[in-house]
Amino acid sequence: xxxxxxxxxxxxxxxxxxxxxxxxxxxxxxxxxxxxxxxxxxxxxxxxxxxxxxxxxxxxxxxxxxxxxxxxxxxxxxxxxxxxxxxxxxxxxxxxxxxxxxxxxxxxxxxxxxxxxxxxxxxxxxxxxxxxxxxxxxxxxxxxxxxxxxxxxxxxxxxxxxxxxxxxxxxxxxxxxxxxxxxxxxxxxxxxxxxxxxxxxxxxxxxxxxxxxxxxxxxxxxxxxxxxxxxxxxxxxxxxxxxxxxxxxxxxxxxxxxxxxxxxxxxxxxxxxxxxxxxxxxxxxxxxxxxxxxxxxxxxxxxxxxxxxxxxxxxxxxxxxxxxxxxxxxxxxxxxxxxxxxxxxxxxxxxxxxxxxxxxxxxxxxxxxxxxxxxxxxxxxxxxxxxxxxxxxxxxxxxxxxxxxxxxxxxxxxxxxxxxxxx
Amino acid sequence: xxxxxxxxxxxxxxxxxxxxxxxxxxxxxxxxxxxxxxxxxxxxxxxxxxxxxxxxxxxxxxxxxxxxxxxxxxxxxxxxxxxxxxxxxxxxxxxxxxxxxxxxxxxxxxxxxxxxxxxxxxxxxxxxxxxxxxxxxxxxxxxxxxxxxxxxxxxxxxxxxxxxxxxxxxxxxxxxxxxxxxxxxxxxxxxxxxxxxxxxxxxxxxxxxxxxxxxxxxxxxxxxxxxxxxxxxxxxxxxx
Numbered sequence: 001x002x003x004x005x006x007x008x009x010x011x012x013x014x015x016x017x018x019x020x021x022x023x024x025x026x027x028x029x030x031x032x033x034x035x036x037x038x039x040x041x042x043x044x045x046x047x048x049x050x051x052x053x054x055x056x057x058x059x060x061x062x063x064x065x066x067x068x069x070x071x072x073x074x075x076x077x078x079x080x081x082x083x084x085x086x087x088x089x090x091x092x093x094x095x096x097x098x099x100x101x102x103x104x105x106x107x108x109x110x111x112x113x114x115x116x117x118x119x120x121x122x123x124x125x126x127x128x129x130x131x132x133x134x135x136x137x138x139x140x141x142x143x144x145x146x147x148x149x150x151x152x153x154x155x156x157x158x159x160x161x162x163x164x165x166x167x168x169x170x171x172x173x174x175x176x177x178x179x180x181x182x183x184x185x186x187x188x189x190x191x192x193x194x195x196x197x198x199x200x201x202x203x204x205x206x207x208x209x210x211x212x213x214x215x216x217x218x219x220x221x222x223x224x225x226x227x228x229x230x231x232x233x234x235x236x237x238x239x240x241x242x243x244x245x246x247x248x249x250x251x252x253x254x255x256x257x258x259x260x261x262x263x264x265x266x267x268x269x270x271x272x273x274x275x276x277x278x279x280x281x282x283x284x285x286x287x288x289x290x291x292x293x294x295x296x297x298x299x300x301x302x303x304x305x306x307x308x309x310x311x312x313x314x315x316x317x318x319x320x321x322x323x324x325x326x327x328x329x330x331x332x333x334x335x336x337x338x339x340x341x342x343x344x345x346x347x348x349x350x351x352x353x354x355x356x357x358x359x360x361x362x363x364x365x366x367x368x369x370x371x372x373x374x375x376x377x378x379x380x381x382x383x384x385x386x387x388x389x390x391x392x393x394x395x396x397x398x399x400x401x402x403x404x405x406x407x408x409x410x411x412x413x414x415x416x417x418x419x420x421x422x423x
Numbered sequence: 424x425x426x427x428x429x430x431x432x433x434x435x436x437x438x439x440x441x442x443x444x445x446x447x448x449x450x451x452x453x454x455x456x457x458x459x460x461x462x463x464x465x466x467x468x469x470x471x472x473x474x475x476x477x478x479x480x481x482x483x484x485x486x487x488x489x490x491x492x493x494x495x496x497x498x499x500x501x502x503x504x505x506x507x508x509x510x511x512x513x514x515x516x517x518x519x520x521x522x523x524x525x526x527x528x529x530x531x532x533x534x535x536x537x538x539x540x541x542x543x544x545x546x547x548x549x550x551x552x553x554x555x556x557x558x559x560x561x562x563x564x565x566x567x568x569x570x571x572x573x574x575x576x577x578x579x580x581x582x583x584x585x586x587x588x589x590x591x592x593x594x595x596x597x598x599x600x601x602x603x604x605x606x607x608x609x610x611x612x613x614x615x616x617x618x619x620x621x622x623x624x625x626x627x628x629x630x631x632x633x634x635x636x637x638x639x640x641x642x643x644x645x646x647x648x649x650x651x652x653x654x655x656x657x658x659x660x661x662x663x
Binding site for chain 1: 446449450454457458459460461462463464465466467468469470471472473474476480
């Protein structure tokens with residue numbers, strides 16, 4: 001049962017002592033609860049997108065041997081507020097030759113496209129605004145609204161750079177929607193439903209129950225979805241629409257003040273959306289290890305609330321890990337060229353993701369779920385994942401150790417400076 | 424990862440040998456190079472940042488971290504200065520202004536003015552090079568912000584004082600570089616932000632401790648009647 005539906009019914013029953021099924025004003029209670037839910041989702045976006053800008057800059061600083069913003073508030077944690085207030089106070093310029101209605105409307109369209117996806121994101125066992133039966137399709141569709149917004153911004157600005165940026169952005173988003181849709185299709189085939197809660201429910205809390213470790217094709221689909229999600233979000237290494245070396249800032253070049261802020265806001269909100277979709281589709285979503293969804297649904301009182309909070313925390317934790325990876329990729333990989341971008345999509349990702357969806361179909365037809373082959377496959381994929389993680393840690397350590405002694409000799413200080421030590 | 428794929432060929436012919444292999448090699452390279460790059464950036468999360476957080480979050484003043492040969496604001500140790508005027512002559516910008524006269528009572532040469540306009544100085548170091556007595560030198564002071572333009576002229580002689588007659592070897596040891604400057608300009612940089620120096624306050628400021636080892640001689644009559652600041656004193660005869 002949907003938590004918002006439940007809350008609205010509870011409101012009617014306790015406050016007005018009426019039966020929600022027969023009471024004529026139930027829809028008002030529903031409208032109020034929907035409004036509150038939208039506000040909560042908006043607050044989550046704001047609270048997430050704001051500090052993540054600061055966290056990203058701190059991480060970028062450490063990756064480049066710098067510190068990052070640490071002046072505004074304790075360790076600079078109020079930097080995002082300062083930036084936001086600065087943008088709000090700036091003048092809202094409209095170029096004289098701009099197509100004014102398009103120019104003014106574009107940021108809202110971009111933001112609506114991003115924000116619409118939050119409706120179906122399952123934050124917890126029952127913490128979801130609306131569990132649509134076409135959830136994943138809805139996410140793909142509503143985030144496509146962003147393309148319209150970016151094209152409007154590019155066209156409406158009446159500037160070469162903005163137009164280049166808008167067209168590039170549109171080309172990129174439209175292209176990369178194909179592999180991301182195919183990768184998600186593999187998951188949809190496995191789960192047998194498009195509903196986000198259904199997909200999470202088809203997985204389990206333990207890693208071997210996640211879709212990513214189910215079989216090799218889903219593992220590949222996860223990587224391909226991640227790549228194409230980064231590309232759809234216009235993040236580095238696919239940030240051609242904002243390539244400052246070629247087109248100074250892209251579609252948002254003529255924007256200033258609050259409208260400019262909306263583009264950035266949407267970009268960081270989108271980072272969360274792609275991490276959340278990857279989490280729910282491949283990494284088990286909010287599933288608590290060892291606790292079945294039925295047990296959560298049957299729990300009463302504070303136990304129920306506790307399970308909800310725990311599942312919410314698990315979902316946000318997984319999403320945050322992916323967001324960190326996206327940030328790290330941004331500060332690691334150089335930007336692709338336009339032709340490389342298109343080749344990556346059409347020559348590599350599209351055929352491979354189609355292949356992975358076909359492979360998933362084949363395995364579903366050939367391998368019985370829960371059978372010995374299925375478990376061998378899960379174990380092998382889990383082993384692969386662990387090996388990759390182990391190799392990663394080894395490589396990080398080796399890179400660190402290669403420079404440690406020289407640093408000590410030159411600086412007389414230890415190179416070791418863990419991330420939790422804030423300078 | 425892209426250019427290694429050979430150009431497309433006619434569909435009627437078999438693709439050239441190695442095309443498929445190159446395709447999969449590109450995938451492998453893309454993944455492995457991204458993996459390598461990610462591990463390098465991750466290792467930097469555990470490394471000490473290079474940033475020196477000037478001006479507050481530092482272990483010691485930045486002046487002490489700079490190399491010894493750093494060319495900062497000029498400083499004169501008047502105990503070692505013989506008023507040979509070599510620095511004044513060689514300065515391409517004329518930012519050094521020295522005046523001296525003979526005391527009619529004692530008959531000794533006295534220096535009445537040693538001004539350096541740090542607003543004019545271009546830190547070329549010629550004066551420091553030419554100084555034979557290690558009196559004029561660059562310090563590692565770089566925080567030369569002052570509140571009024573006239574404070575940019577440093578007065579190293581506040582009261583007329585006798586010029587040393589000692590040979591270079593007998594002279595007192597050169598004072599620690601920067602110590603004279605730090606006493607002269609408390610408004611320098613951020614170290615004493617509480618003191619705002621006005622021109623009057625500057626003129627009336629106590630003379631920095633630049634006592635010569637010998638007893639301070641009585642200043643000449645025309646100079647003694649002048650204002651305490653050497654900058655305001657009437658110009659006596661120019662030293663040769």
